[in-house]
Amino acid sequence: xxxLTIDGIQVExxxxxxxxxxxxxxxxxxxxxxxxxRLSIAGNCRMCLVDVEKSPKPVASCAxxxxxxxxxxxxxxxxxxxRNGVMEFLLINHPLDCPxxxxxxxxxxxxxxxxxxxxxxxxxxxxxxxKDKYMGPLVATCMTRCIHCTRCVRFAxxxxxxxxxxxxxxxxxMEITTYLEGALTSELSGNVVDLCPVGxxxxxxxxxxxxxxxxxxTETIDVMDAVGTNIRVxxxxxxxxxxxxxxxxxxxxxxxxxxxxxxxxxxxxxxLDRPYVxxxxxxxxxxxxxxxDAIAVRLRASAGNRMAAIAGDLADVESMAALKDLMAALxxxxxxxxxxxxxxxxxxxxxxxxxATIAGIEQADAIxxxxxxxxxxxxxxxxxxxxxxxxxxxxxxxxGADTKLTYKTENLGASADVLARIADGSHPxxxxxxxxxxxxIVVGMAALSRxxxxxxxxxxxxxxxxxxxxxxxxxxxxxxxxxxARVGGLDIGFAPGEGGKDTRGILEAAGKGEIxxxxxxxxxxxxxxxxxxAFVIYQGHHGDRGAHRADVxxxxxxxxxxxxxxxxxxxxxxxxxxxxxxPGEAREDWTILRALSAVLAKTLPxxxxxxxxxxxxxxxxxxxxxxxxxxxxxxSFGAAGAIAATPFDYPVKNYYMTDPISRASRTMAQCTxxxxxxxxxxxxxxx
Amino acid sequence: xxxxxxxxxxxxxxxxxxxxxERAKKIVAKYPAxxxxxxxxxxxxxxxxxxxxxxxxxxxxxxxMLEMAPIRVMEVATVYTMFKxxxxxxxxxQVCTSLxxxxxxxxxxxxxxxxxxxxxxxxxxxxxxxxxEEVECAGACVNAPVIAVGDDYYEDVDYASxxxxxxALKRGEKLPPHGSMTGRDNAAPAxxxxxxxxxxxxxxxxxxxxxxxxxxxxxxAExxxxxxAPKA
Numbered sequence: 001x002x003x004l005t006i007d008g009i010q011v012e013x014x015x016x017x018x019x020x021x022x023x024x025x026x027x028x029x030x031x032x033x034x035x036x037x038r039l040s041i042a043g044n045c046r047m048c049l050v051d052v053e054k055s056p057k058p059v060a061s062c063a064x065x066x067x068x069x070x071x072x073x074x075x076x077x078x079x080x081x082x083r084n085g086v087m088e089f090l091l092i093n094h095p096l097d098c099p100x101x102x103x104x105x106x107x108x109x110x111x112x113x114x115x116x117x118x119x120x121x122x123x124x125x126x127x128x129x130x131k132d133k134y135m136g137p138l139v140a141t142c143m144t145r146c147i148h149c150t151r152c153v154r155f156a157x158x159x160x161x162x163x164x165x166x167x168x169x170x171x172x173x174m175e176i177t178t179y180l181e182g183a184l185t186s187e188l189s190g191n192v193v194d195l196c197p198v199g200x201x202x203x204x205x206x207x208x209x210x211x212x213x214x215x216x217x218t219e220t221i222d223v224m225d226a227v228g229t230n231i232r233v234x235x236x237x238x239x240x241x242x243x244x245x246x247x248x249x250x251x252x253x254x255x256x257x258x259x260x261x262x263x264x265x266x267x268x269x270x271x272l273d274r275p276y277v278x279x280x281x282x283x284x285x286x287x288x289x290x291x292x293d294a295i296a297v298r299l300r301a302s303a304g305n306r307m308a309a310i311a312g313d314l315a316d317v318e319s320m321a322a323l324k325d326l327m328a329a330l331x332x333x334x335x336x337x338x339x340x341x342x343x344x345x346x347x348x349x350x351x352x353x354x355x356a357t358i359a360g361i362e363q364a365d366a367i368x369x370x371x372x373x374x375x376x377x378x379x380x381x382x383x384x385x386x387x388x389x390x391x392x393x394x395x396x397x398x399x400g401a402d403t404k405l406t407y408k409t410e411n412l413g414a415s416a417d418v419l420a421r422i423a424d425g426s427h428p429x430x431x432x433x434x435x436x437x438x439x440x441i442v443v444g445m446a447a448l449s450r451x452x453x454x455x456x457x458x459x460x461x462x463x464x465x466x467x468x469x470x471x472x473x474x475x476x477x478x479x480x481x482x483x484x485a486r487v488g489g490l491d492i493g494f495a496p497g498e499g500g501k502d503t504r505g506i507l508e509a510a511g512k513g514e515i516x517x518x519x520x521x522x523x524x525x526x527x528x529x530x531x532x533x534a535f536v537i538y539q540g541h542h543g544d545r546g547a548h549r550a551d552v553x554x555x556x557x558x559x560x561x562x563x564x565x566x567x568x569x570x571x572x573x574x575x576x577x578x579x580x581x582x583p584g585e586a587r588e589d590w591t592i593l594r595a596l597s598a599v600l601a602k603t604l605p606x607x608x609x610x611x612x613x614x615x616x617x618x619x620x621x622x623x624x625x626x627x628x629x630x631x632x633x634x635x636s637f638g639a640a641g642a643i644a645a646t647p648f649d650y651p652v653k654n655y656y657m658t659d660p661i662s663r664a665s666r667t668m669a670q671c672t673x674x675x676x677x678x679x680x681x682x683x684x685x686x687x
Numbered sequence: 688x689x690x691x692x693x694x695x696x697x698x699x700x701x702x703x704x705x706x707x708x709e710r711a712k713k714i715v716a717k718y719p720a721x722x723x724x725x726x727x728x729x730x731x732x733x734x735x736x737x738x739x740x741x742x743x744x745x746x747x748x749x750x751x752m753l754e755m756a757p758i759r760v761m762e763v764a765t766v767y768t769m770f771k772x773x774x775x776x777x778x779x780x781q782v783c784t785s786l787x788x789x790x791x792x793x794x795x796x797x798x799x800x801x802x803x804x805x806x807x808x809x810x811x812x813x814x815x816x817x818x819x820e821e822v823e824c825a826g827a828c829v830n831a832p833v834i835a836v837g838d839d840y841y842e843d844v845d846y847a848s849x850x851x852x853x854x855a856l857k858r859g860e861k862l863p864p865h866g867s868m869t870g871r872d873n874a875a876p877a878x879x880x881x882x883x884x885x886x887x888x889x890x891x892x893x894x895x896x897x898x899x900x901x902x903x904x905x906x907x908a909e910x911x912x913x914x915x916a917p918k919a
Contacts (some may be wrong), residue, residue, distance in 0.1 A: 168765040169691060179758040399842030 004070035013641045015283035016141065019061035020048055030074055031112045033090075033197045034149035035062035038253060045090075045149050047112065049082040058082040080116070081496060084336050085460055087116040093128040093172070094198070095144050102140075103199030105212040105642035109147065117469025127205030130175055137670040138190050138262055140207050145242045146200035152192040159255065160186040161386045161406025176200070179557050183674050187379035187655055194254075196246065203242065205262055205667040210234070210241045218579035221566050223259040223314045224558040224662065225251060227358070227378045228568025231260065233579035240560050240580055242287060245331055250359045251568065252627075257379040258671070259655060259662055267558050270543045273568040273584025276553040283553065288585065294552050298319045298535045298602060302516040304331020308506040310668045311337040311494050312522030312540065313483030314659055316564030316576070317623065319539075319556070319589035320485065320494045321616050322604055323521050326593055329602035333500030334515065337489025340651060341504045342445055343453030343590040344479065344486075346495035349632035351457065353487055353571035355475035356440055357629055362388050364476070365603060366436035367396045368412075368429065370419055370460060372444020372480045373403040376655040378569070381480070382406060395436075400446060400648040414647040416456060423463040432465035439471055440476040446648040448479070458638030470634050477634075481569040482651050482658070484559075486569035491620050510534040520546045521589070522556065524660050539592060541582070542660035555586035556594075562588040563609060563617070565623065575626045691765060693743060694773035701744035709734045711752065723753045727763050731770055739779075740771035768822070776811045776818035778856050780804075784821050787828035792845060796832050796851055797821070799849040803857075819857070829874040839865035884917040 003012045013022045019042070025036070033045035043063035050061040053071040058079060061072070073079060091113065094230030097416070098104045130143040131685050148167065153176065156165040162185055164178045178184055178430075179672050184192070194201045215234035222229040230246040243264045245256035275291035276283040286294075305412050309327050311320050320337060327335050339345060344352040356364065361384045374382040382405065388394050389407035396409045399418045412418050414427055421427040433439040441464055447456045461477065463469070481487060489495070496502045501509055503526065509515040511532040518531055522540035528549035538550035541558040561582040567573050587595075590612055595669070597604040606612040616623040656671040657663045703711055711730055718725045727749060734745040741764050750757040764770045771779075780800060784793045801807060804817045811818040827833040830842030834849060839862075841852055848868040855862050871877055 039807045157756075164758060166756075166758035166762045168762060171692070179756070179761065 002066050002068040002070070004066050004068070004072060009268055013066055015065070017066050019050060019052070019059070019064050019066055019070070022066050023050075023061065023072070023074060023375050028074055028193065030061050031116065032062055032101045033108060033112075033147060034151060036151055036154075036187040036195060039151060039154040039195075042150050042154065045147065046086045047083060047090075049079060049086065051076040051079040054506045083116045084118065087113060088118050088122070090147050091115055091117060091121070092123045094147065094417060095127065097145070101142070101145065101199035102202040102207055103145075103196075106198035107199060125305075128172055133175075133177045134181045134183070135178050135201070136189060137667065137674050138204055138258060139184060139193060140202045140204040141200060142202070143175060143200055145198050146176055147198055148176070149197055151195040151197065152201055155186065155195050156186065156189075158390065159191070159383055159386065160188045161383075162186045165192075168686040177663070184215075186674060187258050187375060188255055188383060190258045191245075191255050194256075203262075204361075205265060206242045210236050215241055216579070217558075218577050220560065221574045221576040222256070222580060223484035223566060224256065224263060224659065225378050225380075226484050227257075227380050228484065228566055228572055228574050229256055229260055229380055230574075231256060233264075235560075235580045238580050238583070240267050247281060249358070250655050252380045253384075254292070255380050255383055259658070259668065262667045262671070263662040263665045264560070265667050266542075266661040266663070267560060269666070270660075271583050271663040272543055272547060272553055272555040273582075273586055273625070274555055275585065276550070278551045282562075283663060288595070291552050291554060292596055295537055295596065296599050298551075299330065299517060300534075305334070306515050307332040307517040307519070308334035308501060308510070308515050309336075309519040309521065310339060310503055310506060310523040310526060311335075311485060311489050312520070312524055312546070313339065313485050314559060314661070315485040315489065315521050316559070316562065316566060316589065317485075317488040317616060318564055318612055319521060320489050320594060321492045321612065321619065322590040322593040322597075322606075323519065324492060324494050325604050325615075326597050326600075326602060327519070329597065329604070330495070330600070333497030334506055334509075335494055335500065336496055336503045336506065337485060337522055338503055339483070340445055340449040341453075341502065342448040342486075343457050343638070344490060345457070345637040346490045346493060347490070348635045348637040349571065350452075350475065350477065350634050351461070351637035352479050352481075352490050353632055354478040354480060354569040355632060356438075357570045358384055360474075361385055361440070362391075363438045363474070364388060364392055364436075364440040365395075365438055366433050367394065367440045368422070368433060368463075369398045369409075370441065370443045370456070371398065371400050371407075371416065371447030371650075372442055373446075373650045373652060374401070374442070374480060375403060375405050376446075376650070377444065377482045377653040378480060379655075381569075382543065393445075395432055397432065400444075400650065415645045416450070416452070416648060417643045419447075419456060419459050420461070420643045423459045423466065425466065429555040430463075430467065432470070433463070436467075438468050438474050438476060439469045440478060441467075442478045442480050444480050445482050445651045449649075449651065450644070450646075452641060452644050454639040455641035456645050458640045459643060461636070461638050462640075470550070470603055475631070479569065484566055484568070487569060488565065488569055488573075491567055491571070491622055492616060493619060507531065512576070517542040520550070521599060522546070522660070539589060540660065541586065542664055544660035544663060554592050555582070555584065556589040556592060557582040557586055560619060561586075565613070565626075567622070570629055571622070571632065573622055573626055691768065691772055694740075696745045699744065701734070701738070701742055701748045703733065703748070704737060715753070724755050724759070726761055727753055727755065728767070731760070731764055735770060739777070740774050772813075774811065775820075776815050778817050778836060778903065779820065780817065780853070781820045781822045781825065782808075783823075783825040783827070783831070783833050783835075785824040785828075787824075788832035791831040793832040795846040795891050796834060796844055796849045799846040800834075803850050803853040817853075830871065836862070836865075841865055841868055843867045843869040843871060
């Protein structure tokens with residue numbers, strides 16, 4: 001381990017560390033533009049120049065590996081002078097239009113110009129001007145501001161795995177562009193905006209909406225997919241202005257998927273902001289008391305076993321716990337949080353979580369994807385698989401249709417019965433898994449929500465056993481969820497109790513008239529036409545499918561408007577915080593249920609969220625603490641059976657619209673038009 | 688140098704002919720498996736030799752052949768000014784107008800080209816026979832001014848000799864041998880030798896480096912003493 005001295009501080013670092021990384025370890029900050037610790041090293045901005053003793057010239061610290069006995073000065077006169085020079089050159093061709101630039105206030109160039117910039121320009125010739133490029137509906141460009149750090153190019157190529165961005169030309173004429181100026185076809189494209197150290201790439205939907213210092217920042221959890229990405233919600237007044245990623249090495253590193261980032265404008269449209277009751281076939285706005293009365297009248301006329309509740313994909317654990325308690329008090333066991341009818345065993349935690357953990361993907365050396373399309377179901381998790389793939393020595397097998405994943409895969413066949421053949425060892429990929437040190441099997445919702453889901457679950461479990469995917473310190477059996485609420489729902493036991501009906505059963509019984517009352521807690525992904533003549537209570541935040549069918553609407557809060565608990569696909573319990581208040585008369589979901597329970601004379605035994613959380617922790621100890629993954633015990637689950645030889649049907653057909661929020665979002669509608677429908681569907685009215 | 692832009696009108700498709708395909712295969716075979724992308728520059732060159740310029744379909748074809756993203760090929764093609772991104776004439780004449788050539792009369796050479804061809808810099812004759820391009824230092828400063836016709840350099844050119852070369856090209860005659868047009872031997876001085884006049888067969892005399900260093904140190908010390916001395 002080489003020892004070196006940086007600014008008089010001795011530090012010992014592993015070989016192949018760069019000076020900049022070594023300096024970071026001891027808290028010495030070196031300015032930089034092109035260097036980013038999750039991207040390859042480019043060394044082209046020269047801002048990180050430092051003074052190394054016995055070196056004839058200043059050295060680019062981001063690209064210089066440390067040597068034994070090196071003496072580095074990061075704040076010497078020579079280093080400072082070198083950076084001043086670099087900064088002056090960078091500013092020669094920079095428009096200095098900070099007052100009209102969206103990056104203003106959070107711009108690396110602006111900040112560093114304060115430290116290293118010269119207070120006037122000495123360049124009297126014409127500045128360079130570059131034509132703006134089209135990069136799709138999410139990324140706005142102002143290429144004259146570009147300083148050619150190539151972070152975006154490296155991100156698209158390395159992390160996103162879509163080599164569409166490039167730097168054409170050279171020298172002063174170098175221009176960053178997408179191939180033929182097409183839209184950047186990545187589900188992670190919004191991250192180039194975060195990476196851009198200047199205002200060349202900015203967020204198009206957020207353009208000219210707010211300045212960073214006007215925003216109130218709330219650190220919370222994303223619910224657009226089951227990854228549980230850590231986000232920061234920036235709000236002004238009552239409006240969510242934007243969503244940015246937070247760093248969490250175990251979950252999302254520092255990436256955020258496009259839907260999670262840009263669907264937030266959907267929080268402002270189609271909102272349910274007051275209670276409604278259907279009168280004479282028409283939804284009429286009423287007061288909370290009237291809505292509760294309407295429910296109470298209807299429930300009094302019905303028996304407990306003729307009631308059912310389905311929880312949606314965005315529900316927080318608190319509301320599901322409250323609804324579960326309420327349904328139990330009413331005498332109903334017909335509750336389910338699996339809208340798609342996925343065959344997950346609520347009793348065995350190992351059967352429904354991503355046991356290997358997201359960070360664990362980096363240890364895997366063989367991955368079998370069964371009926372899952374991670375690129376669209378969990379883009380950030382997909383980026384983690386690509387990160388592992390780029391290190392080399394990873395083989396990925398896919399059962400299901402090819403979906404252009406961002407790494408090399410071996411397609412083992414589209415139909416589900418291939419899994420049975422791998423499980424019994426007659427397929428060559430079984431050997432690949434067996435030879436792997438840390439094999440991983442990822443089962444998706446396309447596999448589990450089929451009629452033979454239980455058999456597929458059993459076959460996957462059998463395969464995990466036979467290929468040695470479950471051993472000390474490694475559990476390679478994983479379920480990749482698409483719904484943020486799913487694991488939390490199963491953890492709290494929002495699943496049919498003794499003799500209770502699951503989603504399929506509830507819909508069937510409602511259709512036949514055997515169930516009178518169905519409570520939908522933000523459940524919009526079910527076929528509402530099958531609810532028959534049942535009395536439907538919809539509690540949620542958007543006027544979507546569920547609300548259209550509802551007889552009573554109780555306006556709830558969206559994920560940015562309530563304190564809540566979410567459990568991501570790996571079983572990580574995370575706490576979300578309220579960033580803004582719910583609109584109009586809408587209330588936090590668990591409080592609605594608590595109020596309703598009082599009207600129904602089944603008052604729930606908690607008056608504040610602390611008591612409710614204590615109740616949750618009592619029901620399941622995983623809820624006792626946050627930000628932890630509790631390894632699940634490996635037990636038997638699934639039911640062996642025949643697997644039909646039909647292809648998997650991926651649940652996410654349009655990545656940009658999967659839930660009520662993204663369906664209400666204009667930005668997501670633009671993305672759908674651009675990426676999903678394509679130009680061929682455009683008509684004359686599209687301009 | 689102005690920014691290079693791709694031609695507006697691009698052909699619909701591109702394919703290497705049999706000969707070029709064969710050459711491409713040999714070039715790709717030089718690189719280890721998985722490193723085919725290294726062959727991108729020679730393959731772009733082959734495409735340019737076949738078509739006269741590098742079209743977008745050609746870049747896409749090469750990207751497929753080398754399993755690269757098209758943008759990566761385009762990056763390479765746009766970096767090197769030797770790759771033509773728009774069609775050029777059958778005879779592509781490049782005139783160097785950088786400092787050495789300019790001092791030695793490249794303005795006359797450019798004028799000669801313009802007079803003979805009736806086109807300006809960066810233009811193509813209507814019959815597509817000729818195109819004229821101004822280039823930055825062609826790397827033959829010692830024999831400036833220089834023009835390049837295809838792969839050949841014609842050095843020490845002036846108004847008259849440039850005209851002669853263009854006339855020969857126009858008539859389809861055999862061109863004068865490339866190199867210096869004034870009959871200079873490679874890059875040797877035009878007249879008598881002014882340097883390297885020693886007999887190269889004699890051994891090099893030994894030099895006393897220690898003495899040289901001592902003299903240098905002495906001079907340095909004297910200079911320091913002078914600087915330190917109080918000013919009169």
